[in-house]
Amino acid sequence: MLALSIAISIGLSLIVLPIAYLVRYVFDEVIPAGDIRLLVLAGVAVFLLSLVNSGLTLWTQYVTLKITKGAIQRFRDELLKRVFTFSRAYYSETDRKKLHANIVQDTHRLDNMSHALITRFLPALTISIALSGVLIYLNWFLFLTLTIIVPFLFLVSRSMGKVVRQRIRAFHRSFETFSKGMMFVLETLDLTKIQSAEQFEINRQRKHLEDLRLTSESMAWLNTAFNSINSVMTALSSVIILIASGIAIAAGSMTIGGLVSFYVIVSLLKNHLKTISTSILKIIAGNESLTTLFAILRTREPKPYTGRKQIPFGGTITLDSVYFQYNEHPLLQDINIDINPNTTVALVGPNGAGKSTIINLILGFYRPQKGQLYADDHPYNDLDIAHLRRYVGVVMQDPILFSGTIIENITYGSPDLDFQEVICAAELATAHEFIQQLPQKYETFVGENGVLLSGGQRQRIAIARALLRQPRLLILDEPTNHLDATAVRQLMINLKHLDNPPATLIISHDKDIVRNAQRIYVLQDGHVVKSHKQEA
Numbered sequence: 275m276l277a278l279s280i281a282i283s284i285g286l287s288l289i290v291l292p293i294a295y296l297v298r299y300v301f302d303e304v305i306p307a308g309d310i311r312l313l314v315l316a317g318v319a320v321f322l323l324s325l326v327n328s329g330l331t332l333w334t335q336y337v338t339l340k341i342t343k344g345a346i347q348r349f350r351d352e353l354l355k356r357v358f359t360f361s362r363a364y365y366s367e368t369d370r371k372k373l374h375a376n377i378v379q380d381t382h383r384l385d386n387m388s389h390a391l392i393t394r395f396l397p398a399l400t401i402s403i404a405l406s407g408v409l410i411y412l413n414w415f416l417f418l419t420l421t422i423i424v425p426f427l428f429l430v431s432r433s434m435g436k437v438v439r440q441r442i443r444a445f446h447r448s449f450e451t452f453s454k455g456m457m458f459v460l461e462t463l464d465l466t467k468i469q470s471a472e473q474f475e476i477n478r479q480r481k482h483l484e485d486l487r488l489t490s491e492s493m494a495w496l497n498t499a500f501n502s503i504n505s506v507m508t509a510l511s512s513v514i515i516l517i518a519s520g521i522a523i524a525a526g527s528m529t530i531g532g533l534v535s536f537y538v539i540v541s542l543l544k545n546h547l548k549t550i551s552t553s554i555l556k557i558i559a560g561n562e563s564l565t566t567l568f569a570i571l572r573t574r575e576p577k578p579y580t581g582r583k584q585i586p587f588g589g590t591i592t593l594d595s596v597y598f599q600y601n602e603h604p605l606l607q608d609i610n611i612d613i614n615p616n617t618t619v620a621l622v623g624p625n626g627a628g629k630s631t632i633i634n635l636i637l638g639f640y641r642p643q644k645g646q647l648y649a650d651d652h653p654y655n656d657l658d659i660a661h662l663r664r665y666v667g668v669v670m671q672d673p674i675l676f677s678g679t680i681i682e683n684i685t686y687g688s689p690d691l692d693f694q695e696v697i698c699a700a701e702l703a704t705a706h707e708f709i710q711q712l713p714q715k716y717e718t719f720v721g722e723n724g725v726l727l728s729g730g731q732r733q734r735i736a737i738a739r740a741l742l743r744q745p746r747l748l749i750l751d752e753p754t755n756h757l758d759a760t761a762v763r764q765l766m767i768n769l770k771h772l773d774n775p776p777a778t779l780i781i782s783h784d785k786d787i788v789r790n791a792q793r794i795y796v797l798q799d800g801h802v803v804k805s806h807k808q809e810a
């Protein structure tokens with residue numbers, strides 16, 4: 275399709291050849307002969323040729339537009355998929371606001387660039403080349419005189435190219451900072467107000483705004499300068515044609531019709547050259563964005579696990595002599611933990627002992643440097659960990675709720691489930707009762723991060739979400755942070771009464787909660803210092 279539309283563009287430029295002939299014929303033959311009928315016929319012919327030209331141009335624009343927009347959608351799709359392949363280690367260390375700015379803005383610039391390149395620059399370039407051919411054919415001497423300005427153009431574009439790239443880069447950087455800054459302001463609005471730091475924040479952001487103004491002003495100025503240079507070149511070419519053709523006409527080697535037809539084609543050429551020059555800045559900007567986006571697509575950080583085996587996980591997890599460190603300091607050493615179906619395991623220990631890290635290891639977000647994890651006796655190395663996670667329900671210390679309704683939050687990731695199942699999960703999670711008391715019940719809007727609910731309500735919704743998928747392993751990280759011990763005890767009783775209760779790993783400081791676990795692991799200084807079994 276693209277090749278066809280380029281071929282049509284070239285074909286289109288050849289339509290101007292008969293137009294040029296007709297113009298010359300009208301000026302040299304028809305007007306001097308005073309043949310009005312022929313004059314009108316020639317006018318109609320020129321109009322029809324122009325109509326064909328416009329119609330085909332429209333069609334090629336339509337085709338190329340579809341192609342480029344489709345390509346951009348695929349590119350965005352690739353980036354979206356790429357985000358889900360980021361490892362936890364990479365993602366934790368990445369500047370997410372910058373990444374967001376890059377993905378959103380740079381794909382937009384790429385969109386502009388591909389539009390400018392495919393639907394404007396390339397057709398204009400092909401047509402310009404063909405028009406130059408027509409001009410050579412019409413009057414090679416005049417065309418040769420015109421090429422005097424080519425070295426000027428070359429010098430100007432060379433010296434401007436570097437400056438343009440530098441300024442575009444600076445503008446992109448300051449736009450990125452502005453975007454990150456605004457995101458920061460919106461995310462930390464509460465903190466800023468609590469700290470009475472409004473003025474401080476405004477002053478800080480103003481620096482970004484000032485920087486953005488300067489770089490964008492400098493870009494716009496460069497654009498204007500670029501256009502002015504173009505106008506000068508255009509004026510120069512007109513003068514050259516006038517003088518050269520004037521001499522030729524005076525010497526009798528050229529007719530007035532010849533000059534007018536040459537002029538008609540030159541003015542067409544000028545339009546296309548203008549299109550080329552206005553597209554160039556967008557193309558350079560898009561090229562810079564393309565480099566940034568390719569860097570995101572190409573980042574290859576090692577994945578913790580690459581196995582492919584998918585198992586119907588039953589709920590047994592074993593940590594066998596596990597050693598783990600995030601950076602140079604050892605965090606976990608020689609950790610042995612067994613979690614079995616239908617039992618509750620408690621993990622206790624001081625802050626920073628590595629309890630949440632053990633959850634990260636079980637979820638396969640990280641891989642231990644020594645030792646091994648097993649799921650139902652299958653080494654993690656062999657397993658498709660994303661598949662394994664489908665059988666695991668996790669409730670984080672600070673549950674993640676997104677802006678939406680309660681039902682949307684509970685069914686996130688499992689949208690096709692029956693409403694009765696949602697109620698069942700909510701009842702188990704001790705959430706149903708409070709939801710029923712809300713004015714809109716399950717359709718109640720929870721606000722960004724669930725701010726319209728209490729901490730305990732958020733936690734109950736997160737537990738309902740985790741239970742809805744009927745996990746074989748349920749992980750509760752410090753549930754008593756937001757829930758009272760009675761609610762957690764009720765949850766444990768509810769789980770026990772299930773036909774096929776999941777294995778439960780619970781991290782808690784609360785002695786009452788821990789007392790109900792069948793096995794307790796005490797973590798300290800990177801070691802399991804105590805592990806004891808209790809009767810249920």
Ligand code: ADP
Pocket residue numbers: 366600601605623624625626627628629630631632
């Ligand atoms: P706990 O849950 O027992 O309070 P964590 O497992 O959250 O402890 O953290 C244990 C230690 O590991 C802390 O010192 C923490 O700073 C460090 N840590 C946690 N996550 C990371 C990470 N992604 N990169 C580097 N260090 C981390």
